[in-house]
Amino acid sequence: MSAKADRELLGKLYRLMLGIRLAEEKIVELYPTDKIQSPIHLSIGQEAVSAGLALAMGEADRLYGTYRGHGPYIALGGDLKKLFAELYGKDTGCARGKGGSMHLVAPEAGLMGCSAIVASTIPIATGHALASQMRGRRYAVLSLFGDGGVDEGVFFESVNFAVLKNLPIVYVLENNRYAIHSTVPDRHKQTELFRIAEGLGLRGERFDGNDASNVYATAKRAIDAVRAGSVPALLEYTTYRWREHVGSQEDYAAAYRAPGEREEALAHDPLQITRKALIEAGASPVELDGWRSQVLQEVEEAVRFAEQSPSPAPGRLLADVYASR
Amino acid sequence: MSAKADRELLGKLYRLMLGIRLAEEKIVELYPTDKIQSPIHLSIGQEAVSAGLALAMGEADRLYGTYRGHGPYIALGGDLKKLFAELYGKDTGCARGKGGSMHLVAPEAGLMGCSAIVASTIPIATGHALASQMRGRRYAVLSLFGDGGVDEGVFFESVNFAVLKNLPIVYVLENNRYAIHSTVPDRHKQTELFRIAEGLGLRGERFDGNDASNVYATAKRAIDAVRAGSVPALLEYTTYRWREHVGSQEDYAAAYRAPGEREEALAHDPLQITRKALIEAGASPVELDGWRSQVLQEVEEAVRFAEQSPSPAPGRLLADVYASR
Amino acid sequence: MKTLNYGQAIHRALEFAMEKDPSVFVMGIGVDDHKAVFGTTKGLLEKFGRERVFDTPISEGAMTGVAVGAALGGMRPVHIHIRSDFLYLAMDQLLNMAAKWRSMFGGAASVPIVVRAVIGRSWGQGAQHSQSLQSLIAHVPGIKVGMPTTPADAQQMLLAAIADPNPVVLFEHRLLYDIVGELPEPDWAVEFKRAVVRRPGKDLTIVANSYMAVEALKAAEFLQEHGIEAEIVDPVTVVPLDEAVILGSIRKTGRLIVIDTSWTFCGVSAEIAALAAEKAFSSLKQPVLRLGMQPTPCPVSKPLENLFYPNAGTIADAAFKMMERRSPELRAPVLTHAFKGPF
């Protein structure tokens, strides 16, 4: 890649990550006010995975996620106003206030939906890949889940089907070390999770998930390959959750964390990693700070939008349950 | 092993297999009379797996099976009278007529239960192994299932838990080439099924499942090892179903079978393989024919017992649903 | 008009739908084998190819999710289960996902999947091959449930289900497969909300679905011979339930027996009895009565299985009792739809 292209890419990744970080820091600030009445699962510390994937995805590619959905939503380009409105349970939210933080959706941006049941979108993403295959394999589907996703049987059933039918799907395992307070070795003898389905014929690889350009490059290669006809792939990205599983607080002192994790996390801050690379590639700190202000402003606007938006009218309660023909 | 011990072993295996074969041939004979009103899944052609396992199991070991349960039931030493009575739906059956052919049980012989839901006893066997572990690991548990068992997510979930906790369990995959009319490659890209869970850390091996002494030796090694503290194991035994999936008929002409399968099957008849070895080891054909008559007589007695037994009284309908304290 | 049996009617609907709409496809264990799920998928593989008619691994959970995802990708999957007992493995995908997808995302997308599931009975199906899970599905909003009784129902409801933008589960009773009936032209446009008065009567209403409607009709013939006019109402759609037809009949007769193919406790029969107590109370002259499977797992033994299910005889007895009449010595004839094995 040329130096210019490289810098451009890093810039895009950084901007996406800034979007996630600053939006979520705003959420952290707002949460104690009880304006957001919904369990929240923050992506802070894990921004590089969402950003890298988003940039690696083609226009027509699709992604299914989990309740930890702010990161993917923002990175894929979901409307920030609709995000905050959704957190506020407003009618103008991306799910019209029905879904809240755990059920983000932005089909126009490629985010098909997020679910609060562990692993539950894995087979659905697989089925969407089947639809792609039946309709000419013009797009790939990404199934994004945590290290807890591979605990559920549907993961293996889905993988088996995908490799059997050679579907255009990339399974993305975002390993943030914990499923709630349970570590990977608490739940698996096989701790190299990228290998967990290799008996079924799924090739897997593990990558550093805190370096967005690395995520981007590895994901792009995999997505382009499956779109072009290659067998399904599993990408494991190692990263780290900075805040409590659910909620806005830090919990570094909690028993499930090892001492020193906070320092380790800060030393691998995805934003700093990419920022450093950007500056090495010639970007000026002033320019980057400008982006920051710009994103902050977008976030403030989104919050304002959410606050000023109307709640769903009572008549919305029973709407949406069934579609009419 | 000494020649004598070898011959004794072969003799035991042969007798167990004769028990299965002749009982099932009787069932085939009876089935058109509609005296057995129950779906039946015959073990004919697969006798070596049940016989080998049964002999390899220690007194206290336990086995969970599937609706294809006549083989394991007979081999483990379940009462033949109670088997036929169960097929007849009689009150004297092993499940008092409630279970029929698909739900055989003989706890006194180590057969904990058989289920008609594919893979459904796999986690239960795993849990029983957990109980063994908690109580001093004095016995091993065997989970017996078909090549279709590994299609279900609970198989992987169970294996993950078993290797995580190092439970005293042996998973036995009886690969008879078909799940109803579906071949292994119809359902899996990974056709070396013994490898299907190796990503989870389960070591697997494949063996000829038509040679009872081979089944015995390999199973005994594995069972003794897990009982003594070794990690869980998966044993795949390749064998072949001679008759239709459900029912008493042959269906060699059906589209799902390849031409020549019948001849191939007969060339690998488990009974003939062991009989030949027995005779080579010095047994006389006359002696073996004597066993045959003896078993036939036992079968006839069992049928007579079943026919003469009473049906469950109407009051039995609502019995057994709940145990009282 | 064509005369076909229930299985053939389903086949006809599938073939019609697949011809008209290239996004329709059929998946499930055994859909491509020589038995073709009691013939219902026969020849579809040859006609429409492996892409649109395929066997699946025995993975009900993920395969249901695959159907949901395919639907979100623009397809119209029909997922077939040879026994509805296997749906327990698909509950998460059916009820946490398919049923909620549309509402949970504020209407962003719909999930047009069709699930066909066969209710087993007779020939020793036993505890795990005889269940009838309509009430479990129906309890949860967002998914439709149908129980076609006649060949015409089977054809039209399957078409309506395929055309429906919502998830739909159809329960087909094994004992109905050989029943023959006249079929209208295949029609997408029929509404998926219907209760049918199978037989008019003035003395009491028997609401009975699926194979229970057949037994109830037999009972009604017998009752008529003894001067009792039973009205048989068959709610072929459970969700949405056609309350108007059901309540109309109850208001007319003032008496209600409800018979569902499953257990009564929290079952569809409980729902309809509750509906009567809420919305037709003032018309009721008598306590409502429910019949269903006895409160036990289904036994294999035939004499016990005979006691396990309601039949024309026990239904007639219940009706005589409700009419405050003694049952005649001669019992209502028992139907002979019990099929011969092996499956």
Next chain:
Amino acid sequence: MKTLNYGQAIHRALEFAMEKDPSVFVMGIGVDDHKAVFGTTKGLLEKFGRERVFDTPISEGAMTGVAVGAALGGMRPVHIHIRSDFLYLAMDQLLNMAAKWRSMFGGAASVPIVVRAVIGRSWGQGAQHSQSLQSLIAHVPGIKVGMPTTPADAQQMLLAAIADPNPVVLFEHRLLYDIVGELPEPDWAVEFKRAVVRRPGKDLTIVANSYMAVEALKAAEFLQEHGIEAEIVDPVTVVPLDEAVILGSIRKTGRLIVIDTSWTFCGVSAEIAALAAEKAFSSLKQPVLRLGMQPTPCPVSKPLENLFYPNAGTIADAAFKMMERRSPELRAPVLTHAFKGPF
């Protein structure tokens, strides 16, 4: 007598059972972490060790089977789920296996497992963390179902469940956790079949379970201020259902409102309404009325969620209507048990 809250009562029962019976153990996601499932398993790890208190992989299906197998191996597992919505993944093991094991094998063995499942509500739990699956379990014979309301219920029913030789599922409502009450001495021997008259009254019967009983009691206070005496009956066991107590109340008052924590369609409220229509018909003066969650997946938005659940106000309104009275201007006070997040 000890005064503890609901969560503490559960904790006390677990500790008691584990002390008395070495075959009792506790498994489930998070049982060994610092949150200890709302404190209910706190300290058990330290006291009884990793063998008897362990976290599990997120594998509800297999883990339920593991519990069944452990029970068949002589243990008494207590399997905990922090939301009952996850039980959809365990349906096959619960309903095809645990519920049927004993009967299907003619009584050869019993399956003494206990499943604790928490019903979520409030703070934007949304569609997938707010469900209440008691009717799905209760529909299928062979498994018992309880819904403890008070701390005393929670303690005694958990002990009774652990002592029971049958599979038992207990639904614990999140909003009950902070409610405080007096506890008797822990007792294994209490029977697992009970409906409690929480408050006597002569004008109408309100059958309400779990957190709905709390709202109903609040409504009853308000109704009393307006001269209406509501009797509140809480069927803390759903299976077996204590019909006698429920019917006794209905026969006394002649009026029935039924409120369950779930949807009404084919729900526990349908069962109880049907029961009234069958067995207390002649005492009923009025149509029965059911209240429950509105027929939609649960919305996150607070104003919609407020409309989604019945509350003291809507219950009181229903009662006024049933008594043919107009609701007063001033509404019944809304309870404030809604907890603050994040979970």
